[in-house]
Amino acid sequence: MNPQLSRRRFIKAVIASSVAAASSTGFHSALAQDRPRGAVERLISLNINGQTRRVDVAPQEMLAHTLRYKLSLTGTKISCNRGECGTCTVLIDGITNYSCSTLTHSVRSRAVQTVEGLQAADGTLHPVQQAFIDELSPQCGFCTPGQVMSAVALLNENPTPTREEARQAMSGNLCRCGAYDHYLNGVMRASGQSS
Amino acid sequence: MNDYKLVGKDFTPPDVMGKVTGKAKYAEDFRVDGMVFARMYTSPMAHGKVTHIDASAAEAMDGVIGILTADDVPAVEAPNGAILTNSPAFIGDPILAVAAVDEKTAEDALAAIKITIEPLPFVTDPLDSLIAGGPDAREEGNVYARSREGSGFRTVKWTKEQIDDFRAGKEPTGEFAAEWKYGDLDKGFADAKVIIEENFVTTGYAHMSMEPRTAMAYWQNGTCYVHGSAQSHTFWMPGLARLLGIETKDLVLISENTGGGFGSKIGAYPIAALPGYFSKKIGRPVQLRVTGEQEYYMGSARVGFQGWIRMGFAENGKATATDVFIIEDIGANATGGDASSAGGAISLVYDPDAMRFRGLPVLTNTTPRGAQRGPGQNQIAAVMAPIMDKAARELGLDPLAVRKINAANNATTVYEEQRGVTSAYLEEALTMGAEMFDWENRRQQPKKNGSKVRGLGIGQGYHSAGATGFDGLIRITPDGKLHIHTGVGNLGTYSFASTSRAAAEVLKCDWENCEIHNGHSEKNLPWNSYQAGSVSTFAHTRTNYVAAMDALRKMKLIAADTMGGEPDDYDIDGQRVFLTENAAQGMSYGAIAARAIQLGGEYSGQTYPDDINEITQRSVQNLAGSGLVGVAKDNLPQEGTIPGLACAFVEIELDLETGKYEILDYVGIAECGTVLFPAGLAQQMKGGAVWGMGMAALERHVYDPQYGLPANVGYHQCGIPTYLDVPSVTRTGAVDIADPQNPFGARGIGEPAMGCSVAALTSAISDALDGHIFGRTPVSPDMIVNHVTGRDQSFLPLQTNNF
Numbered sequence: 001m002n003p004q005l006s007r008r009r010f011i012k013a014v015i016a017s018s019v020a021a022a023s024s025t026g027f028h029s030a031l032a033q034d035r036p037r038g039a040v041e042r043l044i045s046l047n048i049n050g051q052t053r054r055v056d057v058a059p060q061e062m063l064a065h066t067l068r069y070k071l072s073l074t075g076t077k078i079s080c081n082r083g084e085c086g087t088c089t090v091l092i093d094g095i096t097n098y099s100c101s102t103l104t105h106s107v108r109s110r111a112v113q114t115v116e117g118l119q120a121a122d123g124t125l126h127p128v129q130q131a132f133i134d135e136l137s138p139q140c141g142f143c144t145p146g147q148v149m150s151a152v153a154l155l156n157e158n159p160t161p162t163r164e165e166a167r168q169a170m171s172g173n174l175c176r177c178g179a180y181d182h183y184l185n186g187v188m189r190a191s192g193q194s195s
Numbered sequence: 196m197n198d199y200k201l202v203g204k205d206f207t208p209p210d211v212m213g214k215v216t217g218k219a220k221y222a223e224d225f226r227v228d229g230m231v232f233a234r235m236y237t238s239p240m241a242h243g244k245v246t247h248i249d250a251s252a253a254e255a256m257d258g259v260i261g262i263l264t265a266d267d268v269p270a271v272e273a274p275n276g277a278i279l280t281n282s283p284a285f286i287g288d289p290i291l292a293v294a295a296v297d298e299k300t301a302e303d304a305l306a307a308i309k310i311t312i313e314p315l316p317f318v319t320d321p322l323d324s325l326i327a328g329g330p331d332a333r334e335e336g337n338v339y340a341r342s343r344e345g346s347g348f349r350t351v352k353w354t355k356e357q358i359d360d361f362r363a364g365k366e367p368t369g370e371f372a373a374e375w376k377y378g379d380l381d382k383g384f385a386d387a388k389v390i391i392e393e394n395f396v397t398t399g400y401a402h403m404s405m406e407p408r409t410a411m412a413y414w415q416n417g418t419c420y421v422h423g424s425a426q427s428h429t430f431w432m433p434g435l436a437r438l439l440g441i442e443t444k445d446l447v448l449i450s451e452n453t454g455g456g457f458g459s460k461i462g463a464y465p466i467a468a469l470p471g472y473f474s475k476k477i478g479r480p481v482q483l484r485v486t487g488e489q490e491y492y493m494g495s496a497r498v499g500f501q502g503w504i505r506m507g508f509a510e511n512g513k514a515t516a517t518d519v520f521i522i523e524d525i526g527a528n529a530t531g532g533d534a535s536s537a538g539g540a541i542s543l544v545y546d547p548d549a550m551r552f553r554g555l556p557v558l559t560n561t562t563p564r565g566a567q568r569g570p571g572q573n574q575i576a577a578v579m580a581p582i583m584d585k586a587a588r589e590l591g592l593d594p595l596a597v598r599k600i601n602a603a604n605n606a607t608t609v610y611e612e613q614r615g616v617t618s619a620y621l622e623e624a625l626t627m628g629a630e631m632f633d634w635e636n637r638r639q640q641p642k643k644n645g646s647k648v649r650g651l652g653i654g655q656g657y658h659s660a661g662a663t664g665f666d667g668l669i670r671i672t673p674d675g676k677l678h679i680h681t682g683v684g685n686l687g688t689y690s691f692a693s694t695s696r697a698a699a700e701v702l703k704c705d706w707e708n709c710e711i712h713n714g715h716s717e718k719n720l721p722w723n724s725y726q727a728g729s730v731s732t733f734a735h736t737r738t739n740y741v742a743a744m745d746a747l748r749k750m751k752l753i754a755a756d757t758m759g760g761e762p763d764d765y766d767i768d769g770q771r772v773f774l775t776e777n778a779a780q781g782m783s784y785g786a787i788a789a790r791a792i793q794l795g796g797e798y799s800g801q802t803y804p805d806d807i808n809e810i811t812q813r814s815v816q817n818l819a820g821s822g823l824v825g826v827a828k829d830n831l832p833q834e835g836t837i838p839g840l841a842c843a844f845v846e847i848e849l850d851l852e853t854g855k856y857e858i859l860d861y862v863g864i865a866e867c868g869t870v871l872f873p874a875g876l877a878q879q880m881k882g883g884a885v886w887g888m889g890m891a892a893l894e895r896h897v898y899d900p901q902y903g904l905p906a907n908v909g910y911h912q913c914g915i916p917t918y919l920d921v922p923s924v925t926r927t928g929a930v931d932i933a934d935p936q937n938p939f940g941a942r943g944i945g946e947p948a949m950g951c952s953v954a955a956l957t958s959a960i961s962d963a964l965d966g967h968i969f970g971r972t973p974v975s976p977d978m979i980v981n982h983v984t985g986r987d988q989s990f991l992p993l994q995t996n997n998f
Binding site: 058068072073074075076077078079080081082084085087114115116118119125128129132133136137138139140141142143144145148163164166167168170171173174175176177178179180181182184 | 205207208210211212213214215216217218219220221223224226299403404405406407452453454455456457486487488686687688689874875877878881882883884885886889909910911915916917918919921923924925
C-alpha cells in the first residue's frame with residue numbers, strides 16, 4: 001500500500017483549492033470533509049532540518065513562504081521571488097533549489113535543509129559559516145543565507161573545488177553589494193584551501 | 196605608523212554571526228500579534244489621474260480588513276513622492292493598499308478593485324520632452340529646478356535645431372536652469388594645446404536593493420513602532436515622524452539590519468509611512484510587503500545624464516579649462532542634484548584652471564530617482580576617463596602622467612567657491628596602483644591576438660566623504676563595560692561597528708569589553724548622520740571621539756575627587772584610571788562608573804550639554820543614572836571639502852567578433868586617510884568595483900517610449916552583475932596617510948570605490964578600440980560590434996532609457 005495514500009485516508013485533511021483555510025473554523029471544517037477528487041491534501045508532513053514538521057499548506061504555496069511564514073524559519077530570505085537571485089536557496093535532498101519557486105507540496109518525503117539547520121547542536125558553526133565570518137564575506141547580509149547554502153551544497157559534492165569551480169557553482173546567487181570576491185574567499189577557506 | 200590598539204586592525208563586527216546563521220532579522224522577518232498583510236495597487240500607466248475607485252467588491256470579501264487610499268494620507272505637493280497618490284506619474288506609483296488576513300486575500304482583493312485612470316501625456320527621454328511640442332512629464336511643467344534661492348516647476352523647450360545640434364555633438368545653446376563657474380574660461384581654452392569636445396549619455400538604472408522596502412507598523416499608547424528597511428537610523432527619525440504627522444518622541448524605529456540601500460534608503464521614504472497610517476485606520480498591526488518588482492518601480496534609480504563637455508589641456512597634460520553642460524533625467528519626483536555634483540567632481544579630480552558648469556533637470560515618467568552610490572561623481576568619472584586618454588594620446592603623453600599632473604592634492608580647490616580640501620593624495624594612489632598593476636610593463640605588451648584585443652584603463656573616483664555636527668553617546672556601567680550607542684544605520688558597510696571602535700580606542704578598552712547598541716530607538720541612540728555619501732567614517736569616528744573624550748574628562752574628575760590631586764595627574768589604561776606617577780593608585784572603570792551614579796549630575800547623564808540634538812537628549816535622559824555617561828556634539832574644527840578618493844587600473848580582453856570583454860585584472864587603490872578597518876575597506880573597494888563593472892557594461896533602464904512601460908524590472912533584465920560578470924579576484928590597496936581633520940586621520944570611501952572602477956573600464960574599452968569614445972554607459976557588446984563593423988548604432992545619438 002502506498003503509505004502516503006494510507007496517511008491521507010487517516011487524516012482526511014482535505015479541502016478544495018478554492019477554499020481559504022486561514023481561519024481555524026475553515027480548517028476544522030475542512031478536516032471533517034471528504035477530499036474532493038483532484039484536491040490536494042493540505043495538512044502535510046515536511047522533513048525540515050531533520051525534523052518532521054506538520055504544516056497546513058495551500059495548493060499553490062511555495063516552499064519559501066511555508067518556511068518563513070508557517071514555520072518561522074526566516075533565515076531563508078525572499079528577494080526577487082521569481083527564481084532569479086538565489087536569496088531563498090535551500091537544499092532539497094542535498095541539491096540547491098530556489099525555494100521561492102518550489103511548490104511546498106513537491107517536497108513531501110524529501111529532506112529540506114535551511115540555513116537554520118547547519119549549526120551543530122552545541123552551537124558549532126558549519127565550516128562554511130565560520131569561513132564566511134573569518135573572510136568577512138557578507139556585506140548587507142540579505143543574500144548571505146542563500147550564499148551559505150550554495151557553498152554547503154558545493155562542498156558536499158566537491159570538497160576541494162578550484163576557485164573557478166566555486167565561482168561557477170555559486171553563480172546562481174546574486175549579491176547586490178558585490179561581495180563575490182569575499183564569498184569565494186570564504187568557500188575556499190571552508191574547503192581547507194587558502195583563499 | 197600609528198600605535199593604535201584598534202584603529203587599523205581587523206575585527207569581527209557583531210552582526211556577522213546573525214548574517215551567516217540566518218538569525219539576523221530584517222524588516223520582513225518580524226511578526227506581531229494581530230498583524231495583517233497589506234499589498235499595494237500601483238499605477239499601470241506612466242502618467243494619469245485617478246478619476247474613480249470602486250472597491251465595493253473587495254470590501255465585501257472575506258478576510259479583507261481595510262483599504263487605504265490617497266484620501267487617507269497627507270497630500271504631497273508635486274513633484275515630491277507621495278505615500279499614495281491619485282496623480283500617478285510613473286508606472287508603479289502606489290495608488291492604494293488593501294489589508295487582509297493574508298497576502299493572498301489581499302492580492303485577490305486588489306484584483307477585484309476597479310480603478311479608472313484618465314491617461315495623460317508621458318515621456319521617457321528628457322530630450323523628447325525638451326523638444327518643442329514634446330510632452331511634459333508633469334502637468335505643471337517639464338523641468339523642476341531646486342536651488343537655495345527657491346525651487347519650482349518651469350517649462351523649457353528647445354528648438355528642433357537646438358536638439359539636433361546637441362545630438363550632433365555641438366555645444367548646447369538651449370535654455371538651462373543652473374550655472375556656476377570659476378576662473379577665466381576663455382583664457383583656459385586659449386592656453387590649451389589640445390581641446391577635446393564630446394557629448395555623452397549615462398543611462399540611469401535601478402538601485403535594486405536585495406531587501407525590498409517592506410515595512411511593518413503598529414501603535415501603542417500613541418507611539419508608532421515601525422520596522423523598516425533603513426539605510427540610516429536616527430537620521431531617519433525626523434523624516435519618518437514628519438511623514439507620519441507625529442513628533443520624533445512618539446516614534447520607535449527598528450532597523451537593525453538592512454538588505455542594501457546604495458542611496459535609495461538614506462532618509463525615510465514615503466512608503467515607509469504607509470503601514471503606520473494603515474495601522475491607525477484599522478487598529479491592527481500592518482505589514483506592507485513590497486515585492487522585488489515593486490522595489491524596481493519605487494526603489495529609485497540613478498539619475499541619467501545627457502551632456503556635452505569641452506576640455507582644454509596644456510602641453511604637459513594639465514587641464515586648463517572645462518566647460519560642461521548636463522541635462523539630468525530626474526524621473527517623476529525631481530530627485531537629483533547629480534549634475535552639479537558631477538561638476539564639483541571635475542573641479543576636484545581634474546582640477547582645471549577654469550571651469551563652467553551648466554545644468555538642466557528634466558522630468559520623465561520613469562522610476563523615481565535618488566542618490567545612487569556616487570550620485571553625479573560616478574557618472575562623470577565614466578565620462579571623463581576616455582577624455583583624459585584622448586588628451587594624452589593627442590599630446591603624446593602617458594595616460595597615467597596626465598592623471599598625475601591633474602591629481603587632487605593638498606592644494607586642490609573645489610567647486611565654484613574654490614574651497615580647499617582637508618587633504619588629498621591622489622597622485623600617491625596612482626603611483627601605488629601603477630606599481631601593483633605593473634602599468635609600465637603592461638603598456639609594452641602586444642595588444643592584439645587574433646580577434647582578441649587587450650585594453651588598459653585607469654579610473655579615478657571621488658566623493659565628499661565626511662560630515663560634522665552630530666552627537667556621540669557612550670556609557671560605562673558599574674560592571675566596567677563600555678557601551679557605545681550609535682545611531683549609524685547598518686546597511687552592510689560595518690561602519691556602525693568600525694566607527695564605534697573610536698570610543699574604545701580613546702578609552703583604551705578591550706574590544707571584548709565593549710557592547711554596541713544600535714538599530715532600535717529604544718536602545719537610546721544619539722543623533723547621527725545619514726549613512727550615505729561616504730560620510731560615516733569621518734563623521735562618527737569624530738562623534739565617538741568627542742563622547743569618549745567627555746567620558747575621559749569625567750573619569751579623571753571623579754578620580755581626582757576620590758583619590759586626591761588634579762584630573763591631569765591621572766592617566767588611563769587596562770580599563771583603570773590611575774595616578775600617572777603611581778599606577779598602583781587607581782580605580783577600575785567599573786568603580787568609576789559606580790561613583791558616577793552616586794555623584795549624578797553630568798557624570799551619569801542627569802545633565803547634558805545644551806547643544807546636543809533632542810533625539811540624543813531623550814536617549815541621555817533614558818540612560819541617566821545607569822553609569823558614567825559621555826555625551827557631546829562634534830564641534831571639532833573642520834574646514835574645506837573632505838575628499839574620499841580612489842583610483843583603479845584594469846586590463847580587459849575584448850573580443851572584436853562578439854563585442855564581449857573579460858576583465859583580466861583589476862587593482863583598486865583607496866585614498867581615504869588612515870585605514871580604519873582593513874577588511875571592511877577591502878569589502879567596500881571590491882564591492883564598489885563590482886558596481887562600476889555593472890555600470891560600465893550591464894546596468895540600464897529600458898523604457899518603451901510608445902507606452903512608457905519599463906522593460907527590465909528583474910535583476911537579470913536590469914543587468915545586476917553576477918559572479919560570472921566580474922573577476923573572481925580583485926586586488927586592492929590603500930594609501931593610508933592620515934587626514935589632519937579627523938582624530939584618527941580617517942575619511943570615507945564607499946562611493947569612489949565604484950567611480951574609479953567604471954572609469955577604468957570606459958578607459959580600457961576605449962584603449963582596446965584604438966581610442967574610440969562611445970561617450971555612453973553602459974557599453975554593450977552590440978555597440979562594440981556595430982562600431983567594429985562600421986555600422987550605425989541602433990539608437991539616436993544621446994538617446995537614453997533605450998535598448
